[in-house]
Amino acid sequence: MPVSQGGGTEPACRRDGQVILYVKSDRLLMAVPVTKAGGTLTLGKPTPLFRLPAHGAGSSTWSPTGDHTKFVVIDEPNAKRQTFKVMTGW
Numbered sequence: 001m002p003v004s005q006g007g008g009t010e011p012a013c014r015r016d017g018q019v020i021l022y023v024k025s026d027r028l029l030m031a032v033p034v035t036k037a038g039g040t041l042t043l044g045k046p047t048p049l050f051r052l053p054a055h056g057a058g059s060s061t062w063s064p065t066g067d068h069t070k071f072v073v074i075d076e077p078n079a080k081r082q083t084f085k086v087m088t089g090w
Contacts, residue, residue, distance in 0.1 A: 003020055003022060003032050003043060003046070004022060004024070004030065004032075004046060006024060006025070007024075007025065008022035008023055008024055008025075008030065009022065009023050009025075010022060010023045010062075012064055012068075014064075014066070014067065014068045015066040015067060016067075017034060017036075018033065018034050018035070019031050019032065019033055019034060019068055020032045020034055020043075021049075021064060021068065023052060023062075026051070027051055027052040027053070027054055028048050028049075028050075028051050028052075029048070029049045029050055029051070029052055029062065029071075030046045030047065030048055030049065031046070031047050031049055031068070032044060032045075032046045032047075033045075033047075052073060053073065053074070053075050061073060061074045061075075062074070070086055071086070072086055073086075
């Protein structure tokens with residue numbers, strides 16, 4: 001059962017298993033609700049959260065808290081001096 005029709009990278013599952021996050025090729029962070037009824041998992045409609053900064057392949061620039069209510073986003077992961085943002089209220 002695909003989570004995304006267009007592919008994605010950097011998957012993360014919320015601690016309670018009710019949301020899967022992934023990054024689209026255009027760096028848009030997406031959230032997909034997951035429900036479980038009996039032995040069946042159902043995936044909801046992917047929802048865009050926010051666009052992540054562009055970066056080189058293979059280096060993650062974001063990390064969610066366990067409940068996915070806050071995110072740490074690094075603007076330039078390869079810079080000599082790094083800055084980061086804490087994203088809330090998305």
